[in-house]
Amino acid sequence: MVEKPRAEWSTEDKNKAYRDNVDKDILFKTLDKNMFSKIKTCSTTKEILEKLTQLYEGNDQTKENKLTVAIQKFDNAKMKPGETMAEFDERFSNIICELISLGKIYINREISLKVMRALPIEWMSRL
Known part of the structure; x- marks a missing residue:
């Protein structure tokens, strides 16, 4: 041109x-x-x-790697000892936002189940 x-x-x-x-x-x-x-x-x-x-x-390979890492963060998310629910919620929400930006969407049921599994064992008696 x-x-x-x-x-x-x-x-x-x-x-x-x-x-x-x-x-x-x-x-x-x-x-x-x-x-x-x-x-x-x-x-x-x-x-x-x-x-x-x-x-x-990045390129497609970089995007795929970022998505893989973000999915691993989601799968491995656990509430840390001494972490408040607010702190965990903020950390977990950041993971969800990262996944959404990379094109991975979880339904609310999957997210809720993951949060319940991420809570420490002491919380199970409260549920």
Whole structure:
């Protein structure tokens, strides 16, 4: 694709360029120095978003590995000694959010059963 000279830009072209510059500015301001250095050569917002997606999500193999690790975290989740229910709930909710972001959805029944199995044996007498 050959880019038009600026003198030939229509009003729509100018608006698109303006929006792209605003979007790039927002992205640049939200990234830390380390991440900014990885995307600073990108010339459009689309390129930046594609690069960030690739950096954060990785390729299909990376995504599969992340999903495997997240499923293992779910399967191995247990309430730690001295951990409060609120602390466990926050930790477990983070695992569920990670799984959802990777495309793995559990039904509420599976989650409830997992939580009950994750409780310490002392809690069984309370149920």
